[in-house]
Amino acid sequence: MSGPSGLTFAMEDAAGITASAAKPVPTPSNNLVTPLLTDLYQITMAYAYWKTNQHLRPAHFELFFRKNPFGGSYTLFAGLDEVLKFLAHFRFSEDDIRFLRNTPQLSHCEPAFFDDYLSNLDCSDVVVHAMREGSMAFPRVPLITVTAPLGIGNLIETTLLTLVNYPSLVATNACRMVVAARGQFWEETAGSSPPLRTSKSSSPPRSSHPHSGFRKSIQMTEGGMTDIRLRKPKCVEFGLRRAQGPDGGFSASKYSYLGGFHATSNVLAGKMLDMPIAGTHAHSFVQSYTSLELVEGAKLKPFRPAAGIGVETKDEEMVLLLPIVLKYRHDLGWEETNDGELAAFVGYAVSFPNSFLCLIDTYDTLQSGLRNFILVSLALNDLGYTPRGIRLDSGDLSYLSLECEYVFHEMAERCQRGFFYDLDIVASNDINESVLNSLNKQGHAITMFGIGTNLVTCQAQPALGCVYKLVEVDEQPRIKLSNDLEKVLIPGRKVAYRLFGEAGWPLLDLLVCRNETNRPTAGERVLCRHPFIEQKRVAVVPSRVVQLHSLVFDGKNGVVSGLPSVEETRQFVNDQINHTRADLLRYMNPGEYKVSVSENTFHFLHQLWQNETPVRELR
Amino acid sequence: MSGPSGLTFAMEDAAGITASAAKPVPTPSNNLVTPLLTDLYQITMAYAYWKTNQHLRPAHFELFFRKNPFGGSYTLFAGLDEVLKFLAHFRFSEDDIRFLRNTPQLSHCEPAFFDDYLSNLDCSDVVVHAMREGSMAFPRVPLITVTAPLGIGNLIETTLLTLVNYPSLVATNACRMVVAARGQFWEETAGSSPPLRTSKSSSPPRSSHPHSGFRKSIQMTEGGMTDIRLRKPKCVEFGLRRAQGPDGGFSASKYSYLGGFHATSNVLAGKMLDMPIAGTHAHSFVQSYTSLELVEGAKLKPFRPAAGIGVETKDEEMVLLLPIVLKYRHDLGWEETNDGELAAFVGYAVSFPNSFLCLIDTYDTLQSGLRNFILVSLALNDLGYTPRGIRLDSGDLSYLSLECEYVFHEMAERCQRGFFYDLDIVASNDINESVLNSLNKQGHAITMFGIGTNLVTCQAQPALGCVYKLVEVDEQPRIKLSNDLEKVLIPGRKVAYRLFGEAGWPLLDLLVCRNETNRPTAGERVLCRHPFIEQKRVAVVPSRVVQLHSLVFDGKNGVVSGLPSVEETRQFVNDQINHTRADLLRYMNPGEYKVSVSENTFHFLHQLWQNETPVRELR
Secondary structure: OOOOOOOOOEEOOOOOOOOOEEEEOOOOOOOOOOOOOEEEEHHHHHHHHHHOOOOOOEEEEEEEEOOOOOHHOOOOOOHHHHHHHOOOOOOOOHHHHHHHHHHHHHOOOOOOHHHHHHHOOOOOOOEEEEOOOEEOOOOOOEEEEEEEHHHHHHHHHHHHHHHHHHHHHHOOOOOOOHHHHHOOOOOOOOOOOOOOOOOOOOOOOOOOOHHHHHHHHHHEEOEEEEOOOOOOEEEEEEEHHOOOOHHHHHHHHHHHHHOOOOEEEHHHHHHHHHOOOOOOOOOOHHOOOOOOEEEEEEOOEEEEEEEOOEEEEEOOOOOOOOHHHHHHHHHHOOOOOHHHHHHHHHHHHOOOOOOOOEOOOOOOOHHHHHHHHHHHHHHHHOOOOOOOOOOOOOOOHHHHHHHHHHHHHHHHHHOHHHHHHEEEEEOOOOOOOOHHHHHHHOOOOOOOEEEHHHOOOOOOOOOOOOEEEEEEEEEEEEEOOOOOHHHHOOOEEEEEEEEEOOOOOOEEEEEEEEEOOOOOOOOOOOOEEOOOOOOOOEEOOEEEEEOOOOEEEEEEEEEEEOOOOOOHHHHHHHHHHOOHHHHHHOOOOOOOOOOEHHHHHHHHHHHHHHHHOOOOOOO | OOOOOOOOEOOOOOOOOEEEEEEEEEOOOOOOOOOOEEHHHHHHOOOOOOHHOOOEEEEEEEEOOOHHHHHHHEOOOOOOHHHHHHHHHHOOOOHHHHHHHHHHHHHOHHHHHHHHHHHOOOOOOOOEEEEOOOOOOOOOOOOEEEEEHHHHHHHHHHHHHHHHHHHHHHHHHHHHHHHHHHHOOOOOOOOOOOOOOOOOOOOOOOOOOHHHHHHHHHHHEEOOOOOOOOOOOEEEEHHHHHHHHHHHHHHHHHHHHHOOOEEEEEEEHHHOOOOOOOOOOHHHHHHHOOOOHHOOOOOOOOEEEEEEEEEEOOOOOOOHHHHHHHHHHHHHHHOOOOHHHHHHHHHHHOOOOOOEEEOOOOOOOOHHHHHHHHHHHHHHHOOOOOOEEEEEOOOOOOHHHHHHHHHHHHHHHOOOOOHHHHHHEEEEOOOHHHHHHHHHOOOOOOOOOOHHHHHHHOOOOOOOOEEEEEEEEOOOOOOOOOOOOOOOOOOOOOOEEEEEOOOOOOOEEEEEOOOOOOOOOOOOEEEEEOOOOOOOOOEEEEHHHEEOOOHHHHHHEEEEOOOOHHHHHHHHHHHHHHHHHHHHHOOOOOOOOOOEEHHHHHHHHHHHHHHHEEEEEEE
16 A cells, blocks of 8 residues: 555645645644544454454545534534644554554454554545535534545544544634624624724713713614624633643634634744734733832833834934823822832833733722823823723623723823723633623623633533544445434435525535435425424525535545635635524524435435334333 | 753652752653743733843742632642643744744844843743642642742743643543542552452342342442442543544543543553553444444454463364354344344454453344344353453433343353353443432443543533732732632742641641741641631641642752652542542532631731722722
């Protein structure tokens, strides 16, 4: 068996398989992703197949899930890029073989199993079709199909599941959070412009009660936002420290971004994936400054925008920042704010004058943190800089964000400084989808959410139950029955179609046996049946029909059409969400998207089911 | 700044720090564990510290959690080994520096920050104390303390949290499951002998109703097991495919084992950590055998134990297995079992005759799977082999396991085969702690649990909230206040003691300020106070006092006393659990373990709290 010649990107081609280009397929991002990253039973089964000479029988496997996570109506498919890297480099090392040979469970195995079979095994006989990475996917529709000899087809099962399950789960979670953060709909366009805010020119509404005006302005109604401003908070991933170890964190960063997040705090993800990173400072930074003396000498060069583009003036003198800050403190009568905190903000300001964003809840959010931020902001602004905002990490985020916004707007009028209208209010502290929805209902002034634990751990449902099932062997369809109806398999190799309606939205997905000649066609009526419930059926005249799988890996030629890029996939996710029925995106009790089988497939499934089920006897 | 000379194991020594031995400290298990595996705000803070010349101020940090996971009363500390590897190899690569220099947020930073500071930074000025890996730990008692200059002390925060949070969480989860699986108490001894069962000589109890006898025999009562047999099911980790990617799975395997699991299905974990692995076959294996013809030629060499040790006879003829199986099928009148399944079991038997364990729920557990297993087992046993058991992966595990056990015992009598009494009944399918407790109540005959999803994702609480806090800088204690009382910090550098009572069990943990001269001593009365609630206090006369932290990393000498071994740590966990008050191990509403402060520390904390809190004005 020769190695797969295609450890390279293939040139893109409409036909799919073509000659390979020079660019080699990278190895998996994680050095643990090797053929041994699998369950032992894959190896014991491989031996039993080999021993009984079944290992080369042609087989067909489907990787799919049975239920959408988070009580939702859809799942985003992710992880394909790492699957392709794994397949392209699949090889047991000599060291791996040595280990297996000495494993107690395998020590009795015939040497030829290791020497002739495992040692020479690669994926040159494996053919993989898959949905496009980032696709909205639905229960029972395969994400990936594998056509391969029984032995190798089985040996890759666990690794494929590992590489798809969590990425798909966290991408879906991220997407749901982004949808929730933005209110009802998500209509971001590529390039992600900053969130629209009230312009500096339009003075914010006021009312006699200090906050009522602002609260009202972003109150949600059943139908969506009634805000006079179009506020679309962004989401940033902060979860590394709470993830399942280093790689859990890395995967979380990557696939949250793919699902619509704007950035991650994870520097390594930024480096390895070329994605935006974000971060400013922590409580410890504030605590570490114990007195104002520590920043007495902190100086800053004034900044003057020239010709529309900000450039630093070279000749200007460095200016001490603290005296300006203290003058404002005196003038505003805010002498009681925490000195250490004020020192920390001054220290941060001279280090990051162009991106000054402070965590304000170390001692007291409104009495100390907010005021200290304003003092340093005014001084920075005097020197020509535009402060960026604040972060809240505890307390009532709705109340505090509105209160801060109110004070900012008050300061904008009092001091005639427009930047106060444009400040970011970042909120973190155990944010999840339910908190986002609750904040929308309460009203808030948050422009950016930092989400960690609940994003990366997928707290609401920490695992996606993807499975990898044998559906055909020797061209014979195989079924798996079970005491649990949910675990019954739709047997045989199938082709999947997405049928679109006149409105341009997907109507349903349809599974058709491969041998069936009658395929769905645009403009032609097709009967679509629920796979298990006889009474559920619907006739569809699709306006457009899209086949969901394409060839992505061909053993002989390796990876076809190159690896999907994260940016492209992210945009694809966004496009799909924007063309999805609103009821499918609903948080509570979303609509259900139909996954159907054709008339013939329905009958075929039920006949095989009958044949394979023994009739029980009760006495 | 020179590199830490101690990238080696130090020789064990009572005093702690000694000369290094030759064995180098390995690099972290995961190639992603580098200084860049951190949040961006650690780097921006480092710059602000450097820029304001604070980066070399001596500081002290504590890594701790605020709440036990899973509603429990304890947490197992894990992950220290990888922390030490990370510290020993901490160095930004040239490539890392290049990336940081070009990061938009850092592009304005002075070149000297990269060239002089980051490029030369390592952990040679870092001193780390820690609890022993595997320790039972309690809220607010530091797991790890770091004494280091402010800059580097901060830069390692996120990575340390990532390396401790998940390992500790999953080890705790595993330990709780092991305790639950075994009934009330866990008293395993080292070497882990197989579970005690009814011996072959004692015939099992019978009753007129087919199952009542067995059900009753393992019924649980409030006080624990009343079983006539001492049944202690084992737990095996099956979670790789549902973990947070490859490394999530790898960490899960390692730390579940540490927490008391017996094996993992993860082959790579077996190879890299030298831990037991387990696995047999999946549904797909059964499905792939389509007819009996496929195993018509399957032969096996009879096996005869000689001189107490099993050895294969070399000269004996190979025997066809299928005819023997079919004869039993005919004799027992079980012609209706599924042929493909029977073929698969025959195929598995000739491949693994000494460890024959079958998954029996592919078509119908009791009517087909169980009977096919028995048929092949009888044939195998005729040839001198001892079959191992069955696995159930769906349905009512209590009912099915008891039913299978009943049939096994019936077969044992009917065919006079003792092996039927010793078969393993493995159960999998969404097992969690609550299911284990429920199975104990219902009664079951399961001897081994395969636990995947709920173990590795820690479904019941998917994150442990470890934090890393600055408690002292320039020898001044630092406090962090918060709108959330729970987030208030106990300031200053503290020493932690575990006070044991006369019964040999721990009574409470006591935190004492480092400067305090009055330390707890065996036999002397000490007043222990709740850190926040004035009224809660208790006087303790400890029989034994153990200081909880010891030096584990000294910048100048590297890792002190070597890395903890997984096996030793596992034993240490076991020993502690066996010496813990039973109420602390309870599933529902466990007792609370006290974490106290000394009288002086109490007053010091409350005074600092007052000083740093601004007095709010309400008008």
